[in-house]
Amino acid sequence: MNDRRSIIYFSLLHYLTVALERVRGFRDIYPEDSEPRKRIFEVSEKAAEVFGFRKIEMPSVEHMDLYRIKSGDELVSQCFNFLDKGGRQITLTPEATPTVVRMLTSRKDIPRPVRWYSFQKYWRYEEPQAGRQREFYQFNGDIFGPSSAEVDAEVIGLAAFILNGLGLKGHYRILINDRYIMEYILRENGIKDIAKAFTIIDKFKKTPSDQFSLDIEELGMPKDRIGHFCEMLENLTPIEQAEAVIQGVIHHNGSDSQIQRFVRLSKILPAYSPGTFFLDLSTVRGLAYYTGVVFEAFDVEGKFRSILGGGRYDNLAELYSGQKIPAVGFGMGDAILEMLLKHKGLFAYTKKEQKFYVATPDMAYYTPAVILANEIRSNGIPAHLNINDRNMGMQIKEANKEGATDLIVLGKQEFEAGNLTWKKLGSGEQVSITYDSFIDILRSRGFGEADFPEV
Amino acid sequence: MNDRRSIIYFSLLHYLTVALERVRGFRDIYPEDSEPRKRIFEVSEKAAEVFGFRKIEMPSVEHMDLYRIKSGDELVSQCFNFLDKGGRQITLTPEATPTVVRMLTSRKDIPRPVRWYSFQKYWRYEEPQAGRQREFYQFNGDIFGPSSAEVDAEVIGLAAFILNGLGLKGHYRILINDRYIMEYILRENGIKDIAKAFTIIDKFKKTPSDQFSLDIEELGMPKDRIGHFCEMLENLTPIEQAEAVIQGVIHHNGSDSQIQRFVRLSKILPAYSPGTFFLDLSTVRGLAYYTGVVFEAFDVEGKFRSILGGGRYDNLAELYSGQKIPAVGFGMGDAILEMLLKHKGLFAYTKKEQKFYVATPDMAYYTPAVILANEIRSNGIPAHLNINDRNMGMQIKEANKEGATDLIVLGKQEFEAGNLTWKKLGSGEQVSITYDSFIDILRSRGFGEADFPEV
Known part of the structure; x- marks a missing residue:
């Protein structure tokens, strides 16, 4: 690298580094x-x-004077205050x-x-x-x-x-x-x-x-x-x-x-x-x-x-x-x-939430899976839907990674029979169930979990 | 008012008026x-x-450069950007x-x-x-x-x-x-x-x-x-x-x-x-x-x-x-x-919410009313509690003004009998009910309204 180039390169690097830093005292919350x-x-x-x-x-912005009336100048030095484009002193x-x-x-x-x-x-x-x-x-x-x-x-x-x-x-x-x-x-x-x-x-x-x-x-x-x-x-x-x-x-x-x-x-x-x-x-x-x-x-x-x-x-x-x-x-x-x-160990949602993963072994039958996923979601239960053309092994791996509790499989076979395969990922139990029965269970479950029908 | 005084007076008035104004382009949401x-x-x-x-x-504040990389200078003029106390250009x-x-x-x-x-x-x-x-x-x-x-x-x-x-x-x-x-x-x-x-x-x-x-x-x-x-x-x-x-x-x-x-x-x-x-x-x-x-x-x-x-x-x-x-x-x-x-007339919570007003005709029996109000609140139902020593007429007026659907009266008489008076403000129906039965109804109602017991 010649000198001129390296100067430009390092300036750019510096520029990008500064730009990508979070401002000091602020927090990214993941x-x-x-x-x-x-x-x-x-x-x-x-x-x-x-x-x-x-x-x-x-509002998150006020005239600085609003605080002067109450607190005098002591607060001013602790404020993110600045002049707006009209020259007035305003503050966060x-x-x-x-x-x-x-x-x-x-x-x-x-x-x-x-x-x-x-x-x-x-x-x-x-x-x-x-x-x-x-x-x-x-x-x-x-x-x-x-x-x-x-x-x-x-x-x-x-x-x-x-x-x-x-x-x-x-x-x-x-x-x-x-x-x-x-x-x-x-x-x-x-x-x-x-x-x-x-x-x-x-x-x-x-x-x-x-x-x-x-x-x-x-x-x-x-x-x-x-x-x-x-x-x-x-x-x-x-x-x-x-x-x-x-x-x-x-x-x-x-x-x-x-x-x-x-x-x-x-x-x-x-x-x-x-x-x-x-x-x-x-x-x-x-x-x-x-x-x-x-x-x-x-x-x-x-x-x-x-x-x-x-x-x-x-x-x-x-x-x-x-x-x-x-x-x-x-x-x-x-x-x-x-x-x-x-x-105190209290920083968590304690309730274990039901979460579906809708797997699509055959992408030609994707739209019924979309409709099914939206039906689950409309009943207030999270549903991950597969978004890539890939094999079932990879989809199940993703289901586990996302913390899904229930797996629905909807492919050619299920679609043609009007059925779904519904599997509890924890226990491995699974049932074959008609689309309509599944929807009925979702809609009638009140605020509980959607569970397999009684036999 | 002499001149000197009136100048001070009007300066102060101006100062207060400016201070109390909302900053232009911002909104107070009631x-x-x-x-x-x-x-x-x-x-x-x-x-x-x-x-x-x-x-x-x-964060609500970033280095201005973060936007320059992506948008060039065009966005800069539309930003609330300012120099922080260290001289760096940051922006909302x-x-x-x-x-x-x-x-x-x-x-x-x-x-x-x-x-x-x-x-x-x-x-x-x-x-x-x-x-x-x-x-x-x-x-x-x-x-x-x-x-x-x-x-x-x-x-x-x-x-x-x-x-x-x-x-x-x-x-x-x-x-x-x-x-x-x-x-x-x-x-x-x-x-x-x-x-x-x-x-x-x-x-x-x-x-x-x-x-x-x-x-x-x-x-x-x-x-x-x-x-x-x-x-x-x-x-x-x-x-x-x-x-x-x-x-x-x-x-x-x-x-x-x-x-x-x-x-x-x-x-x-x-x-x-x-x-x-x-x-x-x-x-x-x-x-x-x-x-x-x-x-x-x-x-x-x-x-x-x-x-x-x-x-x-x-x-x-x-x-x-x-x-x-x-x-x-x-x-x-x-x-x-x-x-x-x-x-579209869709800007409202459509569900009619149950809301209690707990009236206290005798302020000597205020603490049981506090406990009762908190019991209602802990079950997820709003409860207004009377906060002034005043007659029942004024309390019922406030209950209606606040949109309460249910009135509970807890005074000397009720306290000594272990009872509450529970009135539906819409229909005017009322029952006398033991404290314990009322709590049972609250706790067992699931997600529905708390309603009078079946007779």
Whole structure:
């Protein structure tokens, strides 16, 4: 190869290599993952629907200003934001809530309560790590309108219903707290900058205790109270016993409606899922806009980051639209959930599915095989159809490779007799059956498997 | 208001207004549309699965170069492309195929045939118009590996199976052609620049006939053949009669395997869906990379742009990876489909769904109501639960507003007796039933509605 040519050759190679790379922080999801992932979407959406939540679909691009109003500039650096061809700063949506609130407040005809859910992609320009890609799906569920302990309980109950539906009961905990109660405790302990204190407490579990003590002392908590305060933050209390804990720290709670409300929530929650909910005073959530209950779910082993998180945010709609609309909701990403399901051996469709392979030993009789395969498919059962002119041995080999449970042979002989050969690939049993009887079995089987006729 | 203040006030107003606007060309999808849209996704994905296609999920962001390789710079101006924070040119994905091929060729362990489908969002920076937003969903199905008339038929058959599954049988046609045959016809008529001719023929239906004649004459077709050529392009022939048409224009087709193959395809297709497929010589598809069969679906009334389109593209994988992998596939957007379903009155879940409303006349007995509602939900039936302390009249009003079919009342009286009051909201019939009997009915109902016990 001469020099000129080799330069061109290597440039082209470089060009092709760059072009074929996936963008960093993004993920190609092949069928072995994509198929079990469908269960995450189906279980979550079905759960939302049986709770009476209705689906919305949101744009994946918004004006950057939508997030500035709520989060200031801090979020901007984490967004995939860019100038559109008209010079406006737009961004791939980093989260659901601002768009949900925009959609809600831009129509006046939606009766309350509004129960909405969505499950779509979001993007964050963060350093990729285990369980955190730059692109992810997030389920989001919110109730707008009424504000009560029952509403809070329903949203948190939906979160538990989804995780239980995925088989995770006993493998996760939902940690609950209330910002009103925390503010009360903080003020009683001499702290005035509540927002700052929440930021520090949000990092409690990740901060060395010496450092945490210094940080919280700096905000005004007397040194002699810090030890006890840290103990409180460390305790997990089953939610049934939350009232006793709260009575221990807040003394006039009998007359405070916000505290009464949290106590009521603590009594309702176990009905949604016993043994799942815990009072955790260190759960305060990083985001600034929560106004009441806050919650996060973690795996019991503590191996992963949070599975889902949410809370009450009664002032956000007002910020956008001037309308005061109480709201409570949560978001649940797909990544940690998928990792946890894999870790627990729950990342699979457990049901063994019937699957046909329609073999065609004589390609002159292909069209009746097409009609037969479509009849099976129309009854909701997968049917692979041979698509190459090749011998039966190769077709049966493919049937096994594709995981078929049932083999149908339809060739010249069968066609002329009006028959099919139907073989169970597991046991090797086989029957000869008329075309019409086979169709009858398919159509009458309800939701069960299509099985050989009784003799 | 003084001047200074009013300036600030109006600036703020402007700021908020901009922030709350949806980005142009994007769509907020509320439940009344989002819920019937679910059927588009469910029917398409289920159809793909019963055909043995497996789901993949692809990134929504790719390097711009991935599209340059395939489409040159023409596509670049239609992409939402931007520089990432590392200065690389990336883009929101405008279509599926390049990513599908990238995913396929970047792994060596995937056995052929590969049947893959996906259904996700894409973006095009085009002028928004009816049925064309800047963001849309597209179903994509492809078979890689074997190349035969049977493979082509299966992919086109899947397209018909999806549209039939949505209730559109008889409301659409799939127009079929083969680029090999068209090239043959064009060469026989003196045309050498085949790519250019395809571009012109692709616009045949939108071009005034004088202009079309001039364009095609310029490419070398003798003037006296143009009239006949245009007639050929105008004809729609039921696919069963394709062989006769082809014999009329191509004279030695008995010995040409490519033409034999198309004739075979024309004989298989009606088995997938009789009356659906037509030979249309004006269907050539705009994209440069098709190598064999091409097809597009249109509504019979001709009201809308194409519903779906696809074809065989045997050389694309080689362009990316050096591996020759025959391929055939199609893409189907959500927008035209939704418009057509609405136009035909098919844009709805037709099944009338049972839905419970659990009323709680006494909030002191709320937790048993939570447990009951969750029991109904766990059996797959939606249950609204009252979430406010209010009288029964308001709860029943809400039950009707939410479209509930069944009302359960669980208050002090019912709880103490171990009973429920169960009322059918349509007929007004009601029964008193023990909690346990109700649960038994729920659990034993299979896939039917939960109905009152036989007396």
